[in-house]
Amino acid sequence: MSFFKEEKPLADALLRIGTRTSQLALWQAEHVKTLLERYNPDLRVELVRIVTSGDKILDTPLAKIGGKGLFVKEIEEAMFRGEVDIAVHSMKDVPVQLPAPLHLPIILEREDPRDAFVSNTHARLEDLPEGARVGTSSLRRQAQIRMHFPHLRLLDLRGNVNTRLAKLDAGQYDAIILAAAGLIRLGFQSRITQLLPITYSLPAIGQGAIGIELRRDDPATLARVEPLRDLNTHICVTAERAMNQRLEGGCQVPIGGHAVLTENGAVHLRGLVASPDGKTVIQHEDFAPAGDAELLGVRVADHLLAQGADQILQALYER
Numbered sequence: 001m002s003f004f005k006e007e008k009p010l011a012d013a014l015l016r017i018g019t020r021t022s023q024l025a026l027w028q029a030e031h032v033k034t035l036l037e038r039y040n041p042d043l044r045v046e047l048v049r050i051v052t053s054g055d056k057i058l059d060t061p062l063a064k065i066g067g068k069g070l071f072v073k074e075i076e077e078a079m080f081r082g083e084v085d086i087a088v089h090s091m092k093d094v095p096v097q098l099p100a101p102l103h104l105p106i107i108l109e110r111e112d113p114r115d116a117f118v119s120n121t122h123a124r125l126e127d128l129p130e131g132a133r134v135g136t137s138s139l140r141r142q143a144q145i146r147m148h149f150p151h152l153r154l155l156d157l158r159g160n161v162n163t164r165l166a167k168l169d170a171g172q173y174d175a176i177i178l179a180a181a182g183l184i185r186l187g188f189q190s191r192i193t194q195l196l197p198i199t200y201s202l203p204a205i206g207q208g209a210i211g212i213e214l215r216r217d218d219p220a221t222l223a224r225v226e227p228l229r230d231l232n233t234h235i236c237v238t239a240e241r242a243m244n245q246r247l248e249g250g251c252q253v254p255i256g257g258h259a260v261l262t263e264n265g266a267v268h269l270r271g272l273v274a275s276p277d278g279k280t281v282i283q284h285e286d287f288a289p290a291g292d293a294e295l296l297g298v299r300v301a302d303h304l305l306a307q308g309a310d311q312i313l314q315a316l317y318e319r
């Protein structure tokens with residue numbers, strides 16, 4: 001007996017998208033819906049809203065409650081039950097290991113992957129005075145800011161984009177750091193005070209990219225979503241995720257990775273592993289042909305491990 005329901009024929013013309021209920025997640029799902037209907041005029045697309053564990057627990061840092069998998073588990077379970085056909089994710093929220101019956105073959109064109117500095121009182125991160133309160137829930141951002149600006153006070157910040165902006169406007173923080181992509185997609189681009197150079201804040205793995213997850217035994221749905229694939233983004237995110245997988249990274253550790261395609265078609269990958277206090281930061285970068293993106297990610301990770309990243313990771317995982 002098959003674990004999954006029988007494959008739905010193309011003639012059914014209904015595709016169900018599993019999505020989180022946050023404003024940004026719904027924007028991403030609606031964006032995918034619009035594209036799917038554009039490329040498949042006969043297709044009817046419905047959104048299935050699913051509240052995940054990561055959306056329910058808003059008062060505790062993700063690193064302490066299980067990491068990024070909390071944002072996808074319930075949606076994946078809905079796919080197992082045949083209640084949804086695909087899941088739309090922010091790639092930075094997707095664990096490197098997926099359940100065996102599922103895969104993530106489609107990554108859309110990436111938005112700006114950088115981190116954004118948002119403040120009502122200061123124009124640049126460099127301008128913040130001693131003791132200024134900076135809000136971010138990301139250990140990766142905290143470690144890098146502590147490395148470059150040890151005089152700042154880092155505070156945890158959870159909640160959706162609107163909630164985080166409201167906390168800033170209420171005076172709970174002097175500045176906050178968010179993903180630029182989320183602000184741009186929700187129409188808050190004017191709130192971005194400064195786009196942080198990657199030398200200050202190397203982005204999270206997959207930041208700014210949207211991925212589509214589905215069952216491996218569903219080629220009909222794969223054919224529907226295939227036109228949404230952006231090859232350049234797929235190559236870059238593949239390199240980043242391969243690095244993260246080799247490092248066995250998650251929300252519990254400050255890991256950054258950012259890949260771009262060069263003018264001659266090579267992939268350039270920067271990787272970083274840091275201690276949470278920002279006192280030890282290990283970095284490496286390398287190039288490879290686009291067809292070797294996965295091997296490049298593994299190679300960069302091996303260089304980071306050889307420089308001592310393994311000691312940082314082991315210490316953090318043993319906590």
